[in-house]
Amino acid sequence: xxxxxxxxxxxxxxxxxxxxxxxxxxxxxxxxxxxxxxxxxxxxxxxxxxxxxxxxxxxxxxxxxxxxxxxxxxxxxxxxxxxxxxxxxxxxxxxxxxxxxxxxxxxxxxxxxxxxxxxxxxxxxxxxxxxxxxxxxxxxxxxxxxxxxxxxxxxxxxxxxxxxxxxxxxxxxxxxxxxxxxxxxxxxxxxxxxxxxxxxxxxxxxxxxxxxxxxxxxxxxxxxxxxxxxxxxxxxxxxxxxxxxxxxxxxxxxxxxxxxxxxxxxxxxxxxxxxxxxxxxxxxxxxxxxxxxxxxxxxxxxxxxxxxxxxxxxxxxxxxxxxxxxxxxxxxxxxxxxxxxxxxxxxxxxxxxxx
Ligand code: NAD
Numbered sequence: 001x002x003x004x005x006x007x008x009x010x011x012x013x014x015x016x017x018x019x020x021x022x023x024x025x026x027x028x029x030x031x032x033x034x035x036x037x038x039x040x041x042x043x044x045x046x047x048x049x050x051x052x053x054x055x056x057x058x059x060x061x062x063x064x065x066x067x068x069x070x071x072x073x074x075x076x077x078x079x080x081x082x083x084x085x086x087x088x089x090x091x092x093x094x095x096x097x098x099x100x101x102x103x104x105x106x107x108x109x110x111x112x113x114x115x116x117x118x119x120x121x122x123x124x125x126x127x128x129x130x131x132x133x134x135x136x137x138x139x140x141x142x143x144x145x146x147x148x149x150x151x152x153x154x155x156x157x158x159x160x161x162x163x164x165x166x167x168x169x170x171x172x173x174x175x176x177x178x179x180x181x182x183x184x185x186x187x188x189x190x191x192x193x194x195x196x197x198x199x200x201x202x203x204x205x206x207x208x209x210x211x212x213x214x215x216x217x218x219x220x221x222x223x224x225x226x227x228x229x230x231x232x233x234x235x236x237x238x239x240x241x242x243x244x245x246x247x248x249x250x251x252x253x254x255x256x257x258x259x260x261x262x263x264x265x266x267x268x269x270x271x272x273x274x275x276x277x278x279x280x281x282x283x284x285x286x287x288x289x290x291x292x293x294x295x296x297x298x299x300x301x302x303x304x305x306x307x308x309x310x311x312x313x314x315x316x317x318x319x320x321x322x323x324x325x326x327x328x329x330x331x332x333x334x335x336x337x338x339x340x341x342x343x344x345x346x347x348x349x350x351x352x353x354x355x
Contacts, residue, residue, distance in 0.1 A: 002190055010189035013130065013235050016152045017228065021217070023156040024119065027054065027094070030152050031061050034115055036092035040085050041065040042104050043096045047121070050159075051096050054119075063088035069097060069104040071257060072135040072250065078107035085112055095150075098122035098171070099257070106132040106148035118150040121159045123171040123203075123223055124258065125178055125231025128153065140251045149235070155228060157220045165214055169207055169303050170258035172223050173296070175230040176203045177261045180269060181240050182233030183279035186332040189236075193282065196233045200286040202226035204299070211302045240333040241326075242268040245346070248325045255312045262300065263307050266293040266355040267345045276334040293355050308352030319346050 018026055031039060039062050043051035048067035055065045066081050085093065085108050095105035096119045103126060105116045110132050118127035130149040133142040163171065179199040182192050203226035209219035245264055249255045270293045273280040283292035300306045323342045331337075348355065 006190070008189040009187070010191050011236060012191075013128070013146075013149055013232070015128065015150055017155065018152065019155045019224070019228070021157045023154050024054070024057075024159065027117070027119065027154055028058055028061060030117060030154060031058060031092070031094065034092060034117060034151055036115070036117075037061055038063045038088060038090050039092040039094045039117070040081070040088060040090040040108070040114075041094045041096065042069055042081060042108070043067050043101045044069045044098070047097050047101070054094070054096055058094070062094070063090060066104075069095075069101040071100050072140055073100070073103040073107050073133055075134050075136045078104060078111075078134055081108050082111045085114065090114060092117065095119065095127075096121065099124035099126040102126040102150070103133055105150075107134055109148045110134075110145060113147050116148065116150040117152045117154065119154045119156065119159070120227070122163060122167065122258075123160075123175040123227035123230075125175050125227050125234050128228060128231030129235035131235070135251075140247070142247075153228075155224050157217060157224055160220050160224060161215055161217075165210070165303070166305060167258065168210055168214065168223070169300070169305055170262040172203050172207050172226070173262040173265055173300075174258045175223075175227040176200060176296075177242055177246075177265050178230040178234035178239070179203065179226075180265065180279065180283065181242055182230075182237045183282055184240065184272060184276040184334040185237035187237050192233055192236050193278070195229050197282040197286055199226045199229035199233060200283055203230065204287055204295070207299055207303075211299070238332055240331065241272065241335075241337055241342075244331055245322070245326055245342070248322050249309070249314065252322060252325065253314055253318055255309070255314065259307065259312055260309075262305065263309055263312065264345075264349055266297050266300075267349050269293040269296070270355045271341065271345060272334050274335065279334075297355060306352065309346065309350040310352070314350055316347075316350065319343060319350065322346060
């Protein structure tokens with residue numbers, strides 16, 4: 001609630017959002033609206049056929065398709081895409097796919113300043129943020145640059161139904177993590193908190209519904225809407241311990257992105273919500289229970305998707321290095337981040353204990 005002693009800075013990020021079913025048919029109009037004539041289409045190898053269909057739809061407005069996007073944007077792939085963009089004198093990039101395809105478009109934009117039109121097909125939320133990432137060897141660099149924020153985002157609910165069941169849920173939990181950490185972000189605002197609560201509510205209800213009806217389009221709408229809102233929270237605020245741990249584990253041990261979020265989130269929620277009263281209240285309202293981490297664990301169990309970090313390939317011998325990195329630099333968190341506590345969280349998540 002707003003009060004006389006409220007004080008905040010809210011930086012809105014401008015992007016145009018087209019939302020609905022079958023909206024991919026509007027992409028050419030949106031490309032024209034941006035006054036683009038020679039776009040490069042980027043996507044992942046698994047979505048190459050879809051990328052080619054999109055290129056066919058764009059006709060003379062596109063010059064080529066680059067279908068080599070992979071997780072965490074390897075610098076060599078970014079360089080190849082950038083070189084192709086220059087070769088064909090591209091005047092824009094159209095990204096079709098999940099965070100990997102959008103991340104690749106961002107890497108090209110970082111180098112060339114080309115505008116991006118994004119068509120997200122997962123719930124990761126990268127399309128709503130000015131955050132870029134690039135991986136060289138084992139080192140992932142990230143940064144913020146408004147040039148990489150997509151100018152237009154086309155959400156087409158029909159594109160999400162082909163997401164495999166496990167990726168639908170883990171990707172939605174990835175989005176939920178953005179909303180949760182935005183609720184206690186040091187640079188949050190009443191607008192961010194409101195958005196994050198709506199995101200959590202839409203995402204949790206969508207996850208619940210697709211457990212029994214994966215093709216329920218109302219549920220897909222809630223998930224996509226939640227992903228949009230959660231992505232905008234990620235773009236507007238600074239993330240805390242949960243995102244730090246996922247970043248560290250992804251970088252050190254190449255753990256799968258959405259799965260790492262899914263396994264860790266209930267543990268970090270339990271840890272941080274103990275002191276983050278406003279976030280706890282908002283999440284309790286969103287899930288209709290005083291125990292948000294418990295509800296999430298129960299939901300994952302219903303989907304048959306409860307896993308441990310050991311299931312993802314991590315071992316006890318890996319914990320110390322991860323703890324060193326997680327406590328080795330300063331970042332905001334509502335509760336003090338200490339080596340013993342991070343060791344406890346990671347050990348519990350490694351064993352799959354109840355959070
Ligand atoms: P992803 O983009 O790697 O997609 C996973 C797989 O699912 C790929 O093979 C993809 O082709 C396939 N896929 C995507 N949509 C599909 C669909 N509708 N139907 C069938 N298959 C589909 O995974 P992701 O989790 O979306 O993205 C992860 C990456 O995004 C990570 O590198 C992460 O760091 C990054 N990310 C960045 C930000 C940011 O703000 N910069 C935010 C979130 C995630």
